[in-house]
Amino acid sequence: MNQPPLRYSLALVVLLIGIIALVAPVSGINALFRSAYADSVEVHFIDVGQGDAIFISTPTHKVLIDGGNRGDTVLNYLVAQGVKRLDLVIGTHPHADHIGGLIDVFQVIPVSEVIDPAVVHTTRTFEDYLTIIETKNIPFTEGRAGLTRSMGDVTLKLLHPENPSEKHLNDASIVVKMTFGTVRFLFLGDAEHNAEQEMLRRNHDLSSTVMKVGHHGSYTSTAPTFLQVVNPEVAVIMCGADNRYGHPHAETLASLEQANVTLFRTDIHGTVIVTTDGQEYTVIPAKSRHTADTPMVQGTPRFSGSININTASLQRLQEIVHIGEDRALEIIERRPFNSLDELIQVRGIGNARLEAIRQEGKAYVE
Amino acid sequence: MKAVIDRIENDLAILLVGDQEIQVDIPVSLLPDGAKEGSWLTIDMKLDLDAEQQQRKKISGMLERLKNKNNEPK
Numbered sequence: 098m099n100q101p102p103l104r105y106s107l108a109l110v111v112l113l114i115g116i117i118a119l120v121a122p123v124s125g126i127n128a129l130f131r132s133a134y135a136d137s138v139e140v141h142f143i144d145v146g147q148g149d150a151i152f153i154s155t156p157t158h159k160v161l162i163d164g165g166n167r168g169d170t171v172l173n174y175l176v177a178q179g180v181k182r183l184d185l186v187i188g189t190h191p192h193a194d195h196i197g198g199l200i201d202v203f204q205v206i207p208v209s210e211v212i213d214p215a216v217v218h219t220t221r222t223f224e225d226y227l228t229i230i231e232t233k234n235i236p237f238t239e240g241r242a243g244l245t246r247s248m249g250d251v252t253l254k255l256l257h258p259e260n261p262s263e264k265h266l267n268d269a270s271i272v273v274k275m276t277f278g279t280v281r282f283l284f285l286g287d288a289e290h291n292a293e294q295e296m297l298r299r300n301h302d303l304s305s306t307v308m309k310v311g312h313h314g315s316y317t318s319t320a321p322t323f324l325q326v327v328n329p330e331v332a333v334i335m336c337g338a339d340n341r342y343g344h345p346h347a348e349t350l351a352s353l354e355q356a357n358v359t360l361f362r363t364d365i366h367g368t369v370i371v372t373t374d375g376q377e378y379t380v381i382p383a384k385s386r387h388t389a390d391t392p393m394v395q396g397t398p399r400f401s402g403s404i405n406i407n408t409a410s411l412q413r414l415q416e417i418v419h420i421g422e423d424r425a426l427e428i429i430e431r432r433p434f435n436s437l438d439e440l441i442q443v444r445g446i447g448n449a450r451l452e453a454i455r456q457e458g459k460a461y462v463e
Numbered sequence: 464m465k466a467v468i469d470r471i472e473n474d475l476a477i478l479l480v481g482d483q484e485i486q487v488d489i490p491v492s493l494l495p496d497g498a499k500e501g502s503w504l505t506i507d508m509k510l511d512l513d514a515e516q517q518q519r520k521k522i523s524g525m526l527e528r529l530k531n532k533n534n535e536p537k
Binding site for chain 1: 467469470472473475477479482484486488500501502503
């Protein structure tokens with residue numbers, strides 16, 4: 098579990114970035130790596146200062162999660178990316194540093210659907226956001242845990258909220274898990290400890306390759322118990338340089354370090370782009386050449402999480418450690434499983450073997 | 464002038480002030496009791512010429528006293 102999670106090719110990276118830095122702006126780097134994977138998916142953690150905005154580009158669909166504070170920063174970014182239409186926009190929760198910038202986006206770019214937790218907030222900014230959704234006749238979906246959207250080979254699934262309260266808007270945040278092959282992203286909005294506990298209780302498959310850290314790295318999110326279950330290889334904190342709120346907080350940074358997670362921060366690295374073909378991924382921070390320690394990261398997910406014990410074939414089940422034909426047959430008999438923990442009901446699987454299965458990470462439940 | 468509390472980050476409240484909803488962060492300790500995320504506030508800012516004048520007088524008096532004290536023969 099503690100082995101270095103990532104395949105670094107530092108020498109190549111330093112050389113490449115050195116060459117690119119001489120001949121091309123940041124967009125040149127993007128273009129270069131875009132061609133590295135056929136049919137790739139890109140996830141852009143856009144540097145909007147203190148706030149969130151995440152742009153997802155698949156071969157067939159364009160998605161935006163949050164739009165930063167009010168203004169045209171994100172709109173301009175999307176226009177520069179050549180975005181003509183958004184298939185889906187998710188406003189994670191009504192705080193101005195998440196939905197403010199969506200107002201300008203809606204004014205200019207046609208949008209096929211908005212998913213929002215639909216909890217009341219009293220700011221004019223939120224009112225203006227709702228008004229433009231109404232004026233432009235954008236289909237509005239109340240986002241609840243379990244809702245899914247498939248986009249080619251990419252699946253988005255909401256893991257939160259189930260029953261949001263307007264009394265605590267951060268914990269009303271929509272949390273999205275995006276799966277593409279064996280590479281999984283978890284976008285946590287501003288979800289705090291209560292939301293994390295709820296998601297753990299609901300036994301969602303939280304394990305992810307890349308985690309957008311909740312609430313700008315505040316100590317009110319990213320409990321060690323939650324982090325352990327998500328078990329990410331890469332984490333991205335979205336916050337403004339020298340923000341007044343002390344984000345990210347020392348507690349969160351310490352937890353991430355202890356969990357051996359490679360961290361990127363928009364306040365340090367600028368916009369961070371993750372490119373993946375569903376098997377491998379590459380992280381490219383815009384300001385890579387200023388941070389020699391982690392200029393770029395490439396990897397394949399440690400834990401492939403590729404075998405759903407509720408649906409896998411007899412043969413596939415036997416690829417899991419400690420599962421032979423007899424136990425595989427018993428697993429099929431005992432379906433459905435609500436969590437990996439329930440494998441303990443299978444003859445011959447005790448705590449030690451269950452832990453080994455978990456550590457291997459191939460098995461998952463959905 | 465109206466303001467609304469968009470959110471609270473630790474001990475700072477993020478107020479959105481006026482029709483333009485200009486962001487102003489202020490310490491939570493300065494908020495009235497019961498203020499929370501989503502609360503609307505009336506901010507009443509008026510020039511208080513009397514208070515200013517009183518303070519001017521007070522400070523002038525203090526400065527005079529100090530100057531005269533230093534000039535007193537030892």
